[in-house]
Amino acid sequence: MILETIIPGFSILRQIFLNWFRFDITSLVAKAIFAAIVASAGQSIVEGIKELLFKFCFSSVTVPVADRLNREVLTWMSVHVVEKGSRHFAAKSSKRHGKSYHYQPSDFDERTPSVRYLPTIGAQWFWHRGRPFLFRQYESTDKLRNAGGGFEIKISCLGRNPEPLKRFLEDCKIFDDKINEGLTMVHTKGHHYNADCWSEPILKSSRPLDTVDLDVETKQDLVNDITEYLHPSARRSYGRRGIPYRRGYLFYGPPGTGKTSMCLALAGHFKLELYTLSGYGVRDDALAKLFATLPPKCIVLLEDIDSAGVTREHMIDEDGEKTKNQTRNGPPEQPPGHPNAQGITLSGLLNAIDGTTSQEGRVLIMTSNTPETLEPALVRPGRIDKQVFFGPISKQSAENLFVRIFSNTGDTDTGECSPIWLADGGLDRQELKDLATLFAEKIPVGTVTPAEVQGFLINNRKPRDSVAKVESWVQSTIEARRKRALEIMEAKKSERVNGSAPPVGPDLRSLSSQFAFPSPMYLLEQT
Numbered sequence: 204m205i206l207e208t209i210i211p212g213f214s215i216l217r218q219i220f221l222n223w224f225r226f227d228i229t230s231l232v233a234k235a236i237f238a239a240i241v242a243s244a245g246q247s248i249v250e251g252i253k254e255l256l257f258k259f260c261f262s263s264v265t266v267p268v269a270d271r272l273n274r275e276v277l278t279w280m281s282v283h284v285v286e287k288g289s290r291h292f293a294a295k296s297s298k299r300h301g302k303s304y305h306y307q308p309s310d311f312d313e314r315t316p317s318v319r320y321l322p323t324i325g326a327q328w329f330w331h332r333g334r335p336f337l338f339r340q341y342e343s344t345d346k347l348r349n350a351g352g353g354f355e356i357k358i359s360c361l362g363r364n365p366e367p368l369k370r371f372l373e374d375c376k377i378f379d380d381k382i383n384e385g386l387t388m389v390h391t392k393g394h395h396y397n398a399d400c401w402s403e404p405i406l407k408s409s410r411p412l413d414t415v416d417l418d419v420e421t422k423q424d425l426v427n428d429i430t431e432y433l434h435p436s437a438r439r440s441y442g443r444r445g446i447p448y449r450r451g452y453l454f455y456g457p458p459g460t461g462k463t464s465m466c467l468a469l470a471g472h473f474k475l476e477l478y479t480l481s482g483y484g485v486r487d488d489a490l491a492k493l494f495a496t497l498p499p500k501c502i503v504l505l506e507d508i509d510s511a512g513v514t515r516e517h518m519i520d521e522d523g524e525k526t527k528n529q530t531r532n533g534p535p536e537q538p539p540g541h542p543n544a545q546g547i548t549l550s551g552l553l554n555a556i557d558g559t560t561s562q563e564g565r566v567l568i569m570t571s572n573t574p575e576t577l578e579p580a581l582v583r584p585g586r587i588d589k590q591v592f593f594g595p596i597s598k599q600s601a602e603n604l605f606v607r608i609f610s611n612t613g614d615t616d617t618g619e620c621s622p623i624w625l626a627d628g629g630l631d632r633q634e635l636k637d638l639a640t641l642f643a644e645k646i647p648v649g650t651v652t653p654a655e656v657q658g659f660l661i662n663n664r665k666p667r668d669s670v671a672k673v674e675s676w677v678q679s680t681i682e683a684r685r686k687r688a689l690e691i692m693e694a695k696k697s698e699r700v701n702g703s704a705p706p707v708g709p710d711l712r713s714l715s716s717q718f719a720f721p722s723p724m725y726l727l728e729q730t
């Protein structure tokens with residue numbers, strides 16, 4: 204009867220065995236079931252005792268997926284345990300995936316293999332400072348925090364004192380800082396399970412601040428300002444005065460004048476991770492989540508904020524009618540279904556920047572080519588505390604750039620200049636300086652950007668030749684720009700005639716007045 208309940212159809216089976224083999228299977232099946240019950244209960248009891256013993260004799264720490272410490276532990280494990288002789292491990296191609304914990308400075312040397320070895324899922328014992336530790340990696344159940352992928356880590360050590368665990372984590376951090384010296388971590392927008400999240404960091408060589416040319420006082424002022432803001436006591440003093448602990452900067456100027464380079468250099472100088480957004484194919488809720496998941500100290504770069512397509516949703520016109528998605532700046536409205544069709548709105552952006560869920564402690568930098576087209580609300584004090592202008596190359600910057608590009612130091616391990624720059628047979632320091640002064644004098648103020656000069660020097664490679672050709676190059680660059688501006692102007696004019704021009708166009712007059720560059724819109728206004 205009981206067996207019939209456990210195994211439906213048992214009585215029929217029993218009858219078949221009785222008729223065919225004259226054998227009653229009841230006692231055999233009952234014994235088998237009893238043995239299975241005892242075995243499974245025994246396993247649970249053993250597991251329970253093991254768990255209890257583990258809890259009693261070991262200390263443990265869990266490192267969440269999205270935390271920087273997670274990568275630091277993996278890096279330590281990779282170098283100290285896996286690469287020293289693990290038999291079971293995961294291998295990843297560091298260069299292809301660009302994940303930070305696979306990178307090491309040697310990765311930049313093309314001769315070294317680009318494969319990194321990492322601990323695999325599961326448990327692994329290792330020794331640290333004379334103690335046994337257990338490393339375990341498993342899939343996180345918190346799907347929201349695990350949006351960027353990866354595994355949760357649990358480290359345990361023998362003994363009820365958690366101090367060795369803390370020391371281990373501290374050592375992982377110190378080790379990671381050491382191998383990442385001279386590198387800056389840059390995060391961009393990534394995707395995981397269809398959700399927007401910050402990508403795993405890509406490591407970039409830190410750019411020294413003195414390789415970004417900017418007016419000396421402006422640069423010093425900017426660096427001082429950020430230094431004061433990042434001072435350990437600053438957070439508390441902001442709090443005591445009831446001021447949100449945030450600082451925002453607007454870097455503006457024409458393309459190729461060093462805005463992005465300065466952000467990278469600042470991140471390296473202050474040893475902060477850089478979180479950068481450009482392209483803006485995100486919705487308000489995703490942007491808010493990205494800002495909410497920033498670490499407490501970092502630099503956030505919103506590149507080309509004027510092209511973010513920020514819309515003012517449901518503006519009320521004079522007749523009380525709702526006019527949908529009026530665009531003040533950025534590209535024209537996208538048709539429904541376009542990936543940007545439901546991009547960020549102005550209120551969404553403002554909310555992400557300083558809403559209640561937005562992280563405090565970050566340095567926010569927005570860059571723009573056309574600052575006068577930005578919404579006043581976006582750049583008001585409190586959101587943008589300082590505006591820094593990046594302009595065309597100055598004489599001093601041109602000189603610096605020339606010396607930097609042709610100087611004869613440190614390209615190779617032997618301290619020599621790389622052969623690609625030696626086409627002139629090498630120059631001594633004074634000769635180089637004199638040539639640089641000559642070169643800079645031949646560039647009229649306000650005509651070309653640092654990026655253009657850099658491109659010219661790199662293409663030319665020969666210092667003397669560059670000096671000889673620079674004047675004609677500047678003229679042809681100005682001429683090409685003027686031609687392009689006239690073409691755009693003609694196109695705009697015909698758009699106006701056909702009635703397809705946007706109602707409000709970017710007003711570049713203020714920038715044009717600071718440059719010899721003729722801005723297309725400026726020329727258009729003049730006609």
Ligand SMILES: Nc1ncnc2c1ncn2[C@@H]1O[C@H](COP(=O)(O)OP(=O)(O)OP(=O)(O)O)[C@@H](O)[C@H]1O
Binds near residue numbers: 657
């Ligand atoms: N002020 C500068 N000092 C040193 N290098 C510069 C400077 N400006 C531009 N460059 C060089 O020009 C290239 C482009 O610079 P960068 O991307 O920083 O310009 P940008 O102002 O951010 O341009 P965009 O507005 O198009 O984003 C880089 O390789 C950088 O090294």
